Amino acid sequence: MALLRGVLSSGVGRAGVALLLSLVVLSIGVVLTFPPGFGLTRWGDPAVWADNPKAVPPVWTNVLGGSAAEHRTLSIGAPVDVRQSGPAELRTWELPFAQGTGALPTFLSFTLGRVDYAGRPPSYRLLLVRPDGVEIPLVRDVVRGPRPGETGPYVRYADEPYRVLISSDPAVTEEAADALGAQYGVTIDPASLRGRPEVALFGVPDGAGGYTPLAGDYRFRLAFAFADPADVLAEAKVVLGGSVYGWAGTDTQGRDLMEGLLFGLPIALLIGISAAFVSTAIGTALGLISGFKGGRIDLLIQGAADIINNVPLLPLLIFMVFVLGSQLWLILLVLVAFSWPGLTITIRSMVLGLSTGSEVEAARALGASTGRILRKHIFPHTAPFVVTQMIFFVPGAILAEAGLSFLGLGDPSLPTWGQILEDGFRTGAVFLGYWWWVLGPGLALVITSVTFMLLAIALEPVVNPRLRGGDRG
Amino acid sequence: MGIWRPIATRAASLFLVLIAVLVLLVLSLGATGYSDRILTAIVGEEMRAVRTALAAQIKDPDELEAAVRTQQEELERSYGLDQPWTLRMPAMVARVLVLDLGEARTVRTTTGSNSVAEIILERLPPTMLLITTSLLITAAIGVAIGTWLSTRVGSRSDRIASWIAAVSNALPGWWSGIVLIFIFGFALRWLPTGGMYSTPPPTDPLARALDMVWHAILPILTLVLVSIGPSVYVVRTMTMSVAQEDHVTLARAKGMSGGSIARRHILRVAAPPIVTGLILGLAASLGGSILVETVFGWQGMGRLYYDAIAGTPDEALIVALTFMFTLLYVIARLILEILYVLLDPRVRTGGGRRGAA
Numbered sequence: 001m002a003l004l005r006g007v008l009s010s011g012v013g014r015a016g017v018a019l020l021l022s023l024v025v026l027s028i029g030v031v032l033t034f035p036p037g038f039g040l041t042r043w044g045d046p047a048v049w050a051d052n053p054k055a056v057p058p059v060w061t062n063v064l065g066g067s068a069a070e071h072r073t074l075s076i077g078a079p080v081d082v083r084q085s086g087p088a089e090l091r092t093w094e095l096p097f098a099q100g101t102g103a104l105p106t107f108l109s110f111t112l113g114r115v116d117y118a119g120r121p122p123s124y125r126l127l128l129v130r131p132d133g134v135e136i137p138l139v140r141d142v143v144r145g146p147r148p149g150e151t152g153p154y155v156r157y158a159d160e161p162y163r164v165l166i167s168s169d170p171a172v173t174e175e176a177a178d179a180l181g182a183q184y185g186v187t188i189d190p191a192s193l194r195g196r197p198e199v200a201l202f203g204v205p206d207g208a209g210g211y212t213p214l215a216g217d218y219r220f221r222l223a224f225a226f227a228d229p230a231d232v233l234a235e236a237k238v239v240l241g242g243s244v245y246g247w248a249g250t251d252t253q254g255r256d257l258m259e260g261l262l263f264g265l266p267i268a269l270l271i272g273i274s275a276a277f278v279s280t281a282i283g284t285a286l287g288l289i290s291g292f293k294g295g296r297i298d299l300l301i302q303g304a305a306d307i308i309n310n311v312p313l314l315p316l317l318i319f320m321v322f323v324l325g326s327q328l329w330l331i332l333l334v335l336v337a338f339s340w341p342g343l344t345i346t347i348r349s350m351v352l353g354l355s356t357g358s359e360v361e362a363a364r365a366l367g368a369s370t371g372r373i374l375r376k377h378i379f380p381h382t383a384p385f386v387v388t389q390m391i392f393f394v395p396g397a398i399l400a401e402a403g404l405s406f407l408g409l410g411d412p413s414l415p416t417w418g419q420i421l422e423d424g425f426r427t428g429a430v431f432l433g434y435w436w437w438v439l440g441p442g443l444a445l446v447i448t449s450v451t452f453m454l455l456a457i458a459l460e461p462v463v464n465p466r467l468r469g470g471d472r473g
Numbered sequence: 474m475g476i477w478r479p480i481a482t483r484a485a486s487l488f489l490v491l492i493a494v495l496v497l498l499v500l501s502l503g504a505t506g507y508s509d510r511i512l513t514a515i516v517g518e519e520m521r522a523v524r525t526a527l528a529a530q531i532k533d534p535d536e537l538e539a540a541v542r543t544q545q546e547e548l549e550r551s552y553g554l555d556q557p558w559t560l561r562m563p564a565m566v567a568r569v570l571v572l573d574l575g576e577a578r579t580v581r582t583t584t585g586s587n588s589v590a591e592i593i594l595e596r597l598p599p600t601m602l603l604i605t606t607s608l609l610i611t612a613a614i615g616v617a618i619g620t621w622l623s624t625r626v627g628s629r630s631d632r633i634a635s636w637i638a639a640v641s642n643a644l645p646g647w648w649s650g651i652v653l654i655f656i657f658g659f660a661l662r663w664l665p666t667g668g669m670y671s672t673p674p675p676t677d678p679l680a681r682a683l684d685m686v687w688h689a690i691l692p693i694l695t696l697v698l699v700s701i702g703p704s705v706y707v708v709r710t711m712t713m714s715v716a717q718e719d720h721v722t723l724a725r726a727k728g729m730s731g732g733s734i735a736r737r738h739i740l741r742v743a744a745p746p747i748v749t750g751l752i753l754g755l756a757a758s759l760g761g762s763i764l765v766e767t768v769f770g771w772q773g774m775g776r777l778y779y780d781a782i783a784g785t786p787d788e789a790l791i792v793a794l795t796f797m798f799t800l801l802y803v804i805a806r807l808i809l810e811i812l813y814v815l816l817d818p819r820v821r822t823g824g825g826r827r828g829a830a
């Protein structure tokens with residue numbers, strides 16, 4: 001408690017504590033809300049990110065003067081129209097949206113979620129209804145039919161939604177050319193719209209091959225013909241691709257980097273704190289034993305500490321992780337194995353000083369056991385120093401893991417900041433100008449490490465009175 | 474005599490470090506089956522040559538196969554592949570020691586050789602250049618700013634410096650490198666974004682050297698940037714605590730000038746711990762150089778390490794590089810230990826102070 005009060009007495013300490021509290025709150029939130037197995041089932045699954053724009057900057061870049069298209073996802077609600085035609089039922093949904101004269105959507109896609117039908121597969125079409133009244137058919141299809149030998153009722157697209165990338169469908173360019181040509185009395189070559197039908201879908205032909213954007217209220221109309229009134233369409237959506245996305249942008253697979261950044265936080269804290277705790281515990285225990293027992297054990301521990309303390313950490317870390325494999329717990333184990341000695345050496349020399357002191361002498365005279373003396377009369381004196389060292393070690397462990405991940409030795413089932421940076425670096429984010437891919441995870445690393453550095457710096461004068469404003473302790 | 478004893482002790486203990494690392498390398502290679510793989514690859518390499526040689530002499534295919542097989546068995550025996558890895562350990566230690574690890578998979582030297590030893594020797598100078606330059610710059614700036622700050626403990630500049638030290642310590646060097654590339658290489662286009670030479674490299678030796686310096690600016694800046702904070706902080710703290718000692722007060726009382734007190738009574742005494750700080754800084758730059766070279770495509774041992782891990786891992790190169798980094802580190806530490814002994818008279822007489830830890 002005295003430690004905490006000491007930390008809070010300085011500005012550096014208060015900043016550190018405030019940062020730490022917010023990081024902890026944020027990571028608890030992440031742990032509670034993110035799905036378990038996020039790394040493999042979500043982050044590592046390209047299908048999840050298919051509808052996101054690829055490698056686009058964060059939304060807030062718009063504030064800085066950009067005029068990028070925002071990313072919009074329109075999902076169906078209740079049908080606006082249900083009509084019987086014979087035994088069949090015709091259901092219609094409408095998805096209204098506004099389109100300004102600014103940036104066009106970068107792509108259009110249509111995704112069909114779960115469909116249940118009893119007998120005949122339902123057929124459906126998707127139309128774009130424009131403010132000028134022109135209707136352009138975008139998708140026309142039938143839900144996948146029964147397989148040979150399969151009996152109803154049938155469930156389709158439940159596990160894997162059915163996705164159509166409208167922008168790259170040649171039929172759409174032809175429909176758009178036809179519909180616009182008829183309305184405005186011009187002939188349009190569909191080939192000129194290949195791969196980029198949006199200019200025509202959201203524009204008016206000027207007759208010279210160009211288009212002027214048409215602003216106003218648009219609608220997607222989805223019409224389903226079910227053979228049986230009990231058939232159900234559970235989910236469908238249209239995505240208007242943006243040229244900015246989320247608070248941290250996306251990578252080349254369309255992954256929302258914000259999710260990766262958030263998920264990386266509890267992992268980084270876990271890595272830093274657990275590695276720091278275990279290696280401090282080992283280092284302190286060995287230091288206590290070594291200093292108090294003396295003799296052969298002391299020689300052995302100090303010999304080992306001296307050797308391990310003198311090896312270059314990162315090359316050996318790389319080698320060991322490469323040889324042993326890159327599961328997170330192995331990385332932590334190796335990290336701990338190489339980082340206890342510094343503390344052991346210092347604690348030992350502290351113990352040597354303490355064990356000849358009068359307090360220990362008195363305890364010994366009263367018949368206290370070795371364990372009791374160590375616990376009650378020696379360890380408490382070293383505790384503040386130990387705590388400082390532990391905090392000091394946290395950023396080291398976090399940065400070491402990040403370095404390993406950056407070299408491609410990270411645990412593939414858990415995306416960390418280092419791995420996101422590695423992805424970015426390997427993809428050439430630096431040379432393609434995808435700054436958001438590199439700055440986000442790096443800043444996250446720096447902020448987390450700085451938090452612990454600030455705490456350690458604030459603790460130092462509390463622990464080491466000699467640094468307290470010039471007086472000699 | 475007085476100087477040699479402590480140096481010999483340190484040399485012996487550093488040699489022990491080297492051996493311990495070697496044994497650790499070989500142990501982990503053996504237990505995980507990597508050493509089998511490396512040796513099998515070497516045998517396979519040699520057998521290819523043997524087969525062509527034999528094929529020229531023996532025409533009958535069956536006879537050829539038999540001859541090849543006996544040759545292969547003989548080779549495997551000579552490499553100890555017929556024994557369990559535990560028995561092979563001493564031989565393997567010796568192989569690593571002289572970098573006799575066969576041939577690299579894809580990496581070649583500029584002259585086209587694929588021998589692991591030659592590749593590593595070719596990549597050594599660029600790494601040394603980066604590390605030594607940045608270490609010297611860091612030390613110079615650290616001593617200059619650190620001693621200046623130690624006279625102003627508690628002042629605003631001192632507080633700012635401790636903040637900067639904290640941030641610098643928390644900064645992953647490789648990431649700062651990427652950011653620097655972004656700013657100076659990509660956005661401003663002032664400096665090259667990576668590599669050691671322009672393409673094509675200048676032919677004139679002087680122009681070539683200048684071109685390399687040009688390419689080295691950003692990597693060195695990166696290495697200095699991440700080590701400067703701790704360096705300044707160590708020097709400041711060390712000089713500050715010496716400055717509070719009695720002999721300095723006495724010198725001041727005698728009316729000595731500030732400059733000569735700083736030189737003769739403070740820096741002289743604070744030098745050994747500062748050297749220790751440098752040693753620790755070196756450890757950081759050695760490791761950091763692996764990542765920084767990777768980021769900048771600097772064709773030294775660090776980038777080689779990355780290339781050996783990425784894609785199909787090249788075990789032989791990885792082992793050789795790990796050993797080389799340890800060797801470099803041990804040598805550098807020995808040099809600094811000698812400096813330490815020269816600087817601190819107490820070590821010479823075997824009194825008081827412990828060795829650098």
